[in-house]
Amino acid sequence: MAALLDIKGLRKQFGGVTALAGVDLTVNEGEILGVVGPNGSGKTTLFNSVTGVHRPTAGTVSWRGRDITGIPANAVSRAGIAYTFQQAMAFPGLSVFENVQIATEHCSNTLTNRPWTTPASLLEFVGLSGLSGEKAGILPFGRLRLLGLALALATRPSLILLDEPAAGLNDRETTTLVHLVEQFPEHGISVCVIDHDMKLMQMLCRRLAVLDFGSKIADGPTADVLNDPKVLEVYLGGAL
Amino acid sequence: MKSVLLRGAVVALFLGAVAYPALAQDAADTIKIGVVAAESGAFVSAGHTLPAGVGLAVKEINDEGGIKVGDKTYKLELLKRDDRTDISTAIAATQELVRDEKVAAIFGSETHDFTLAMAKITQPAKVLHFAGNSTLAKVLTDSSVASGGEDHYLFQTEPQEFQRSGSTARGVLKLLEPLVGHPLKKSVLIVGNDATGQFLSSYYLAALKSEGQEVPDIIFYPPDTTDFSPFLTRAKSLKPDVVHFWYNGDSTLTALPQALELGVAPSYFLFGVDPGIWKEQGLSADVPVAMSCVPVCWGESSNPKAKAYFDAYFAAGAPKGVTSSVSLLYYDYVHFLAEAWEKAGSLDPDKTVEALKTLHHKGVVSDDLAFNATHQVTHATEVCAAAPGGDITCAMQEPPADAPKQ
């Protein structure tokens, strides 16, 4: 499988603080990769440096072989990488339908083999059809997350980066989320998820990368990584 | 669909209610005269003098039984419209007076560009239009005032600028020289940078030079300046004998104390500041200060009739201000117009214009008010001078015969 996203030696400095100390990571086509690590390990900074929210201090990010290091956020989305934000975001003053409509109107790639291309089908897929007329601002937190997912999908991405997608969701909502995300690879959408909810990551990801203080300490099949002594020592403070 | 139609209809009704129909038909034998001026908004200090001056004249004429035109006697009806220091309101008021009320004459407004916009309405409608903006000279040319021209019915109630500037410059220098004690050779102008300031200073500069003055600099300041010290220091660096402040009375009175503070020059000239204000506000200066008023001073005047006029003017309730004398630019010309109607024996605009151009009217400002070929008045200018710490002497200055070579 060709490497879809290839990150090499990515560094990010905020003043004196080193958030990322040279991380290498690849995401392959059709894969669901998990990135875990304790709070402050640089997970979100990794995402932000790829998606153009921050400019990386050093290192390269290439997408299907093309160097996209530091390109602006809207160019990243046009290249086919979609992402949701840690704090679920939407266009609060606009109706749910209009939120998704805007996202579908700005997808520039002409990939037609994507299932959810119309706002109605997207809302149907994430289960928000009933609220399409409501203002997005009044949605409860869980539904706001689902709307964020719908917005990301609406840009017909080839890779979707999910930043703590299950944060703030109850168990029932988490299972529906997992059920949705599992279908992505069948429709040509690779996934990379950040979270520290190990139960969720075990259900969802076949491969795990672990970050600690801005550098990658493990990368491999989920079962092996979870038994890796280094990971256990750093992450779980002792045997599982 | 129904509710949508209803919604549109209600809003339209609100609009319809505002379109009140034209006023009731006026009484048989009255002539309507309109005044458009700023009675509110930023120009109210200059604007309020217009309705006050015209109102006084109209009252006097009606008290004397009105005017006899042909075989009928008419009373004058004054219609005052506030332009709220906004050009759209001034235009609307003019349209109303010209087309709805069908006034015979319009006086106003105090602002240069309002007057020009108003003239575009009054002139095609053959309505006589009197305004005291000196900058009207730019549009009043031989061709524009000829019959059929675009300003045939427009009259400027101020002297041609070269005349006023000429007589003012001569008066200022003549009055200040004895008080200062040495000949005055170098002058500096400090002028507000707006339409009137730019226009007046170009003529006054020529007038000073023709009086033999060396004028190293004209310093323009933004119209609403309050702190003049940088401009004044710049003037001081040129070591002038006289600093001439033009034209807005309020700005000049703001600048003078700062000039005295910095000791800029051995003498000053304040255009548009009335000795009445000088005394009212208890102003004093350690150096001679000359003043001139547009057209005659109300505080201290060598013109006997001025005192009687201003007593009546202030008695009618107008506040004593720097611009109170501007009312005379309108008061005299209501009487002038009345006399023209009586002489022409008809209210026909063209006949009235001919009468106005031939008449010599005995007014307050001068016993021989007359319009020249380009519809501008010629009369002397009054210049006063206050010696340090005290008495003010005023004198009328005759204008130069012709414009100094440009």
Place this chain on the structure above:
Amino acid sequence: MDILLQQILNGLSIASVITLIAVGVTLIFGLTGIINFAHGEFLMVGSIVTWLAVANGISFWLAILLAMIVVAVMGFALERGLFRFTLERPTNGFIVSLGLIIVLQHIVIFFWNANQKSIPRPLNTIWEMGGVRIASVRVMVIFITAAVVAMTFVAVTRSRYGRALRASVEDRDTAALMGIPVRRYITGVFVLGSALAGLGGGLLIALFPITPFTGGTMVMKGFAVALMGGLGNLTGAVVAGLILGIVEGLSAGYGFSEWTDAYSFGLMILVLLFRPNGLFGGTSGPKMA
């Protein structure tokens, strides 16, 4: 040489007047989130009260105190009566303040006409050092401004209230959660800003004659300085005030005098372009949309 020195001194004196206005603006604008374009009219009311007091024989210093109290009370009434309802939507506060401009100007015209008003100068001595002259009344204004800015600086940055205040602007809800009586602080700062406007008005009429419309033009420079320095940032207001004052002094003195205002507006655009949140960074002020 003395002319240059004089121009710098002029610039300093202009700076003190603008800074005094900017301090009131940066407090209200930056720390309460209320957009009060009528701050200039608060100044003018301060001048009118001083003028009325002095005209009735009250000493200048008492008159200034009276002006501060009257404008503070007016500020309190207007904040409680009007601006309290526009905290949720600051742009409505902007409209209320536009209405206030017209109302305050024309009330003053209604009672005391639109003519220029002035008071005899409280201090008349003029000091001269080698061709450079400065009026004692201007030095007085510079010192009072410096004192006022220092006191407000301590009150806003060093004291408990000041920190709580800045917190409440950053995030009103969180501040309320932490037990900060946000509503009372906003009223408090608005009244303090109004009192400063009263003082500014009193000092203004000591320097120049004023008309009911003087406030409007002066306050725009105050807004410019408050924003250039950084909203709610007092050091910023002082430094930006100094820069604007000196630039205005020198440009009027040496540049093309009719372009004086153009220099200060041009300077402001440049500063904001390179320091989008003001020289010293301040709060982003009330929300816009």
Place this chain on the structure above:
Amino acid sequence: MPASHSFRSLLPVLILLVLLALVPLLSPSNRFVSLAISAGINVIALYGLSVLFGQTGILSMGHAALVGIGAYTAAILARDFNIGFWLSIPLAGIMAAIVAALIGIPSLRVSGHHFVIMTFAFGQLLAIILTNGGDYTGAASGLDVQQPVALFGLSIDVLTHYYLTVVFFVALSAIASWAIINSRYGRTLRAIRENEKLAASLGINVGRHKIGAFIVSGVFAGVSGVLLAYFLRHISPSQFSSFPSIYLALMVMIGGARLLLGPLAGGILVAFLPELLNLDPVQSRILYGVCLIAVILLLPNGLIAGIIAGWHKMFDRRAAQPSEPAVEREGK
């Protein structure tokens, strides 16, 4: 969004405009028609401001300066190139759009109040440039516009004919504004207003669209400037400096910047409110200020949203706010 649904939001405006066009039949006073023309000219500029502030969320206090650019372009074209009314409309629109783009560029770095005071500075700078522009710009005394206005031989200079021309352009602006609001472009602008970061993450080039919004607002302002120049026949710098811009911002807000009827309502209210209060000039200005304060405190979302909300209550339909995008209430 079904097309017929969004068309419904245009209907009230069209009906109102037809009624406005019929007003001359009521033989209103010339004062009324003159004020209506001035109001209409403002409304055209306000539709530009509603795209910039209502849709994109960028407030500008320099909009009257753009109207000034339009007016001066028309006056200079007429004076130097003998180009008449109709041809100077597109040209003035383009000129104003170019200057608007220049004013817009700083908005990419500076936002909120800092940007507002910057546009305020641009407005003042323009007035100073025109005042010191010498004979070319007519310096402080301004420029005359001599060209007559005619359409198919019919002179437009008659007041009611000019009024109908202004109503035509107001209709054009309303329809253009409606088309923008309900288009993909309008949705993009609203996305930027609501959440710039999220909009960028969906592929929207935020910078380019902000400048685009300025350019659109400039076109409206330029056209409004031409109509103003040919109505007043004499223009000067003081008509386009800071306070006229502040008043345009006031009108668009008090009417309701995000609603199609907002600019129309704001322009009419601010123009005709003083007419209803004819006491002594100073007292009526005091009352006018009080009324402005009362309107915005009683109807915080602006006149139109207030009328619509009141309307629903009066007909006690379900008071939930209507869902058509064009008639949404102003969110936080």
